[in-house]
Amino acid sequence: MSDEQAAERFNQARAAQAMAVLEDYAEMIGDLIEEMGEARITDIAGRMGVTHPTATKAVARLKRAGLVISRPYRGVFLTEEGAALATRVRARHRTVVDLLVAVGVPPETAELDAEGIEHHVSDTTLEAFEAFMAKAPTADRG
Amino acid sequence: MSDEQAAERFNQARAAQAMAVLEDYAEMIGDLIEEMGEARITDIAGRMGVTHPTATKAVARLKRAGLVISRPYRGVFLTEEGAALATRVRARHRTVVDLLVAVGVPPETAELDAEGIEHHVSDTTLEAFEAFMAKAPTADRG
DNA sequence: ACATAAGTGTAGCCAGTGCTTTATTTGAGC
C-alpha cells in the first residue's frame, strides 16, 4: 500500500470519528424525546456520562451542524435532518449488534463494542452485514 | 438500559478512542522500522497523512506513554512495550479484516473500515471472530 | 569551509471535548 493510500485510510478514520460524536448525541436526543417527550440538557449530560457544560457545548455543535434546534432554558429538539440521522444511526447500531451476535459474540459484549464500532461501518459494509444475516440468520451456531 | 450503563458505554468508547491514536502510531512505526530500518518523523507524518509537527507531537505522547524512544534529529524506535503493542494491534487488524471479508464485505472496503473498527474490538469479540473463522474459513460465500 | 536542501524541532493558532467554577434564568413554594 502506498503512503498516500495509508494516509487516506487514516484520514477517513479520523473524519468518521469526528462525525461519531454528533451521531451519538443525535441518537440519544432522539431516544430522550421518544421516552420523555423532550430532551433536557441535564438528561443528555446524565446519559452521556458528562457534565452539563459539556452537554451544552455538544448541543451547540449540533445546532451548528443543523441537526437540532433549541432555545435557552428550553429543551433540545431534532431537526428533520437530525431525526433522519438519529434513525439511521439507530438502525445501524442494531445491525452491527446483530452481526456481532450472529458471528458468536456474547450479546452484552456485542452491545458494548458496537457503540464504538458502529461509527466506522460504511454503507457497503452495512449492506454486507444485512446480506450475511439474511442468508444465515443464526450463523449456524452450535 | 439505565443512564449509568449508557454513560459507561459511552465512556468506554471514548477511552478506546483515546488509545486508538497511540495504537495506530505504534503499529505504523513498527511497519516503518521493518520496511526501512528506522522510522523518521517525515515518514511517519507522510504515512499518517499529517504534517511533521503533528507527527512530532504524537511521538511526544508516545514517549510519554513509554511506547517509543527517540533522540532529536534521530529516528524513532519502539520500546519493548511499544513493539508488543504494535504486534498485538497488527494481529487484531488482520483478524478484523478477515472477519469482515468472511461475512461478505469487499476486501478493499474491509481494509478501509477495519482501520476505524479495530480499535473498538474487545478481546472477547476478537476471540469470537477467530472462533467463527476457524469454523467457517470462507463463510460459505457464493 | 561554506552554501544549500532536507529533515526536524518549536512556537503559536484553532477547534474539539472534557472539566470546574461562577452567573443567570426559570419555576415552585410560600
Add this chain to the structure above:
DNA sequence: GCTCAAATAAAGCACTGGCTACACTTATGT
C-alpha cells in the same frame, strides 16, 4: 411578589490533534 433550588449558560483551564511559520540541525556538494 419574594425566595430558593434546579436547570442552564458563560467563562476559563487542560489536553488532544490538526495546522502554518519559522528556526535550527544534519547531510551533501562544491
